[in-house]
Amino acid sequence: MDTLAIQQKISCLDLKGQHQQIKQEVFEAFERVYENTAFSGGPFVEEFEKDFSTFCQTKYAVGVNNGTSALHLAMLALGIGAGDEVIVPANTFIATAWGVSYTGAIPVFVDCTPDTWQIDAAKIEDKVTSRTKAVVGVHLYGQPFNIETLQAICKKYGLYLLEDGAQAQGARYKGTPVGGFGEMACFSFYPGKNLGACGEAGGITTNNEKYYSHLHSLRNHGSTVRYFHDEVGYNMRMGGLEGASLSVKLKYLPEWNERRRHIAKRYQDEIDNIYIQMQTQPDWAESVYHLFVITTEHRNDLISYLNENNIFPGLHYPVPCHLQKAYEHLGYSEGDCPYAEYLATHCLSLPMYAELTDVEVSHVIGVLNAYKNA
Numbered sequence: 001m002d003t004l005a006i007q008q009k010i011s012c013l014d015l016k017g018q019h020q021q022i023k024q025e026v027f028e029a030f031e032r033v034y035e036n037t038a039f040s041g042g043p044f045v046e047e048f049e050k051d052f053s054t055f056c057q058t059k060y061a062v063g064v065n066n067g068t069s070a071l072h073l074a075m076l077a078l079g080i081g082a083g084d085e086v087i088v089p090a091n092t093f094i095a096t097a098w099g100v101s102y103t104g105a106i107p108v109f110v111d112c113t114p115d116t117w118q119i120d121a122a123k124i125e126d127k128v129t130s131r132t133k134a135v136v137g138v139h140l141y142g143q144p145f146n147i148e149t150l151q152a153i154c155k156k157y158g159l160y161l162l163e164d165g166a167q168a169q170g171a172r173y174k175g176t177p178v179g180g181f182g183e184m185a186c187f188s189f190y191p192g193k194n195l196g197a198c199g200e201a202g203g204i205t206t207n208n209e210k211y212y213s214h215l216h217s218l219r220n221h222g223s224t225v226r227y228f229h230d231e232v233g234y235n236m237r238m239g240g241l242e243g244a245s246l247s248v249k250l251k252y253l254p255e256w257n258e259r260r261r262h263i264a265k266r267y268q269d270e271i272d273n274i275y276i277q278m279q280t281q282p283d284w285a286e287s288v289y290h291l292f293v294i295t296t297e298h299r300n301d302l303i304s305y306l307n308e309n310n311i312f313p314g315l316h317y318p319v320p321c322h323l324q325k326a327y328e329h330l331g332y333s334e335g336d337c338p339y340a341e342y343l344a345t346h347c348l349s350l351p352m353y354a355e356l357t358d359v360e361v362s363h364v365i366g367v368l369n370a371y372k373n374a
């Protein structure tokens with residue numbers, strides 16, 4: 001086998017290298033937050049919001065406590081509530097649907113395509129009813145969805161388009177960063193994301209001042225003037241330590257994303273095994289490879305083989321949203337979204353993070369190329 005001896009485990013994700021690299025800078029930023037006792041919201045969050053909106057080329061960004069809250073608040077800002085339906089991909093992390101459910105509205109799941117593994121635009125129109133209010137497109141695994149097609153469908157039926165960019169900070173669609181294509185875009189800054197806080201955090205970008213003002217109030221107990229509450233609101237502010245760590249890390253994000261792209265290109269060019277299939281990359285989509293997902297007919301066998309070779313892949317995601325127990329009451333059954341179901345039972349995520357060394361990447365490629373199904 002043409003691989004180098006690897007002594008240490010290579011996991012799907014390892015955050016230690018990144019945080020050692022920036023530790024000093026982050027600690028200095030934490031000290032500034034501490035000295036200012038600016039722990040909840042405040043100037044360090046505002047600075048990050050400014051930096052992130054510039055990064056996404058949007059007018060506004062609003063920091064919140066996590067990506068799930070971002071989705072929830074965006075739904076509320078759109079006025080979505082009980083009796084409404086929102087179209088959501090079946091192949092995504094479940095939080096995309098939580099944002100809908102928290103408002104009392106119903107997520108309506110649509111299958112993905114067999115090649116891009118993104119929502120199948122051709123199947124959306126069949127699901128539109130008089131109750132449909134919005135479509136959530138997900139830039140899944142870091143790859144932009146087919147934005148113009150979804151925009152056209154939303155325009156035709158008078159629906160809102162929302163972006164879930166939780167996995168895609170810095171991804172570009174036809175050269176423009178994601179975050180400004182829908183009414184709003186929701187981001188997660190969970191530590192494991194391409195841009196992850198030292199703690200839990202999330203954010204929403206928009207070009208619309210009305211949403212921006214409303215989100216500000218919603219995240220802060222429905223209040224813009226202290227102790228005066230205009231509507232039922234939430235405590236979903238971003239913490240100061242999280243905001244400060246994000247401003248430090250945002251400076252490195254382009255370099256980290258570039259490294260992920262380099263690793264992905266090596267996987268795409270050098271992995272050559274009939275038992276492994278990869279996601280199609282349309283030429284308009286510049287992915288930031290939050291995840292590098294493959295499919296195989298021999299998942300359990302391949303996982304054991306990889307583990308024997310010190311490689312520990314992930315599973316994103318083993319159950320599609322429409323078949324989760326939490327949504328049993330919606331009445332979906334197996335066969336409703338066949339491609340999402342195929343992915344769930346055949347997917348596997350290869351190691352993907354900027355600090356993977358060239359030797360480790362070569363090891364993963366060599367091991368995969370040597371795989372022969374018994």
Ligand SMILES: Cc1ncc(COP(=O)(O)O)c(C=O)c1O
Binds near residue numbers: 067138187
């Ligand atoms: C596609 C997607 N949407 C939403 C979320 C929710 O973000 P958070 O974990 O910050 O609440 C995630 C995070 O894992 C995600 O991957």
